[in-house]
Amino acid sequence: MLKPKIIFADSFNLLDDVRKQFAALGNILQLTLDQREALLQEVSDADLVIAEYAQIDETLLNRGRKLKGILVYGTGTNHVDLGAVAGKGIPVTNTRGANAGAVAELTFSLMLNCIRRTAVAHRYVQGANWKSGDSGDLPDEFTGIELSNKILGIIGFGAIGRRVAGIGKGFGMNVCFYDPNLHGKLSPEVPARPCNDLDSLLQEADIVSVHAPLTPATCDLLNAHKLRLLKPSSILIVTSRGGIVNEEVLADMLARKEIAAAGLDVFRTEPLEKTSKLLTLDNVVLTPHIGGSTREAVVNISRTLIEQAAAIITGKTPINLITPANV
Ligand code: NAD
Numbered sequence: 001m002l003k004p005k006i007i008f009a010d011s012f013n014l015l016d017d018v019r020k021q022f023a024a025l026g027n028i029l030q031l032t033l034d035q036r037e038a039l040l041q042e043v044s045d046a047d048l049v050i051a052e053y054a055q056i057d058e059t060l061l062n063r064g065r066k067l068k069g070i071l072v073y074g075t076g077t078n079h080v081d082l083g084a085v086a087g088k089g090i091p092v093t094n095t096r097g098a099n100a101g102a103v104a105e106l107t108f109s110l111m112l113n114c115i116r117r118t119a120v121a122h123r124y125v126q127g128a129n130w131k132s133g134d135s136g137d138l139p140d141e142f143t144g145i146e147l148s149n150k151i152l153g154i155i156g157f158g159a160i161g162r163r164v165a166g167i168g169k170g171f172g173m174n175v176c177f178y179d180p181n182l183h184g185k186l187s188p189e190v191p192a193r194p195c196n197d198l199d200s201l202l203q204e205a206d207i208v209s210v211h212a213p214l215t216p217a218t219c220d221l222l223n224a225h226k227l228r229l230l231k232p233s234s235i236l237i238v239t240s241r242g243g244i245v246n247e248e249v250l251a252d253m254l255a256r257k258e259i260a261a262a263g264l265d266v267f268r269t270e271p272l273e274k275t276s277k278l279l280t281l282d283n284v285v286l287t288p289h290i291g292g293s294t295r296e297a298v299v300n301i302s303r304t305l306i307e308q309a310a311a312i313i314t315g316k317t318p319i320n321l322i323t324p325a326n327v
Helices: 016-025 036-045 058-063 084-087 100-116 118-126 158-168 197-205 247-255 293-314
Strands: 005-008 025-032 049-050 069-072 151-153 174-178 207-210 233-238 261-264 283-286
Touching: 005 036, 016 025, 016 293, 036 058, 049 293, 058 084, 069 293, 100 118, 100 158, 100 207, 100 233, 100 261, 100 283, 100 293, 151 158, 151 197, 158 174, 158 207, 247 261
Parallel strands: 005 025, 005 049, 049 069, 151 174, 151 207, 207 233, 233 261, 261 283
Antiparallel strands: none
């Protein structure tokens, strides 16, 4: 029997033994993100496509007449036209939760960097600027603040938002969240209180952390009007998706010290454009979309993907089915 054709539409990390399991399950075609034309040609006889960032749109779906499933590597499904896929009756899955711990920990790495100026202090020492043993001679900017007793406002209280809440509690933070899909559905052990609306969270929080997906409803969610609700002392952390926060307004506000600092792992355009004002500021910490990149996450994602692929190929229902309604 002809083996199913499985396209890896971009070059994500997989465990070696899971790569072998995929090779046993089907004929694998490895593409890279810039091979859009090849993807459009090769999808015509493909059974499965696995994509982390590659666009899965109507053009591709119209060509993929044999497609039995789309597997998203990671959680964000903003590169998939979910309406179009649903219209074709093709199942879409993601690996929700598999890298939640990784993203939650990077969130705190960015947060701690913002409040203790770790990256700046590192450059200060490496640049041989540390010339006096008197702590009073150090620049004032190295007197940070502590997380304990600060209000952490989480936007999007899913797998990652909840992990962030748990870690925040561990730091002694007072955690609140805004998530329009969760009214009244939380169990009492969840360590956070709901905020009635986004505006109150933005006005109240000392540190705001964004964990909502990028959807038509969240695109530009933190626009100029919303960002101006933040306190001048506040810190904004974004590890979910660029496009949710207006980067130009944010950069201007950071430059004018209208908010204290920001830590960003994701950007509207990736890689971040060389012309971005964010690159010129010293009250930002920027990372190249590495939130979900840990060895542990690769293990979890690899195992989830092979399970989902095997289920779809053998006609079973895979775990983590995504619909336009449950994003
Ligand atoms: P999840 O689906 O478990 O949770 C997302 C939550 O956001 C849900 O509870 C949903 O109700 C909520 N939400 C939806 N619309 C909202 C809105 N308008 N306002 C506030 N909340 C809203 O997803 P997750 O696993 O927590 O991941 C969240 C996002 O993080 C993903 O969509 C992905 O884009 C991003 N992510 C980034 C990285 C990275 O490497 N930086 C890695 C993994 C995931």
